[in-house]
Amino acid sequence: MSEGILISVYVFVLAVFVGIELITKVPPLLHTPLMSGSNAISGITVVGALLSAGAGESRLSAILGLLAVIFATINVVGGFMVTDRMLGMFKKDKKKNREGESVK
Numbered sequence: 001m002s003e004g005i006l007i008s009v010y011v012f013v014l015a016v017f018v019g020i021e022l023i024t025k026v027p028p029l030l031h032t033p034l035m036s037g038s039n040a041i042s043g044i045t046v047v048g049a050l051l052s053a054g055a056g057e058s059r060l061s062a063i064l065g066l067l068a069v070i071f072a073t074i075n076v077v078g079g080f081m082v083t084d085r086m087l088g089m090f091k092k093d094k095k096k097n098r099e100g101e102s103v104k
Helices: 004-023 030-056 059-088
Strands: none
Touching: 030 059
C-alpha cells in the first residue's frame, strides 16, 4: 500500500472518531442549527459532484459524479425535511378540539 493511501485512511479513521465524539456531545437544543449547517455543506457537495460529473474525464468519473449528485441531493432534501419537522415541534397549535387534539 502506498504512503498516500495509508495517510488518507489514517485521516479518515481519525475524522470518524472525532465526528462521533462531537455529535454525541451536542445538546438536543443545538441539533436544528447544526442540521442547517450540514445542509449547507451538502449543498457544496452537490456543486462538487456536478463539477465532477460534467468534467468529461472518463465514463467512470461521469457515473461516479452522477451517483454523488444523487446521494448528496437525497442528503440535502432529507436534511431540510428533518429540520422542518424539528421546527414544527416548536410551533403552537392554533386550534384544539375538546379532546386536546389539533384541528387542521
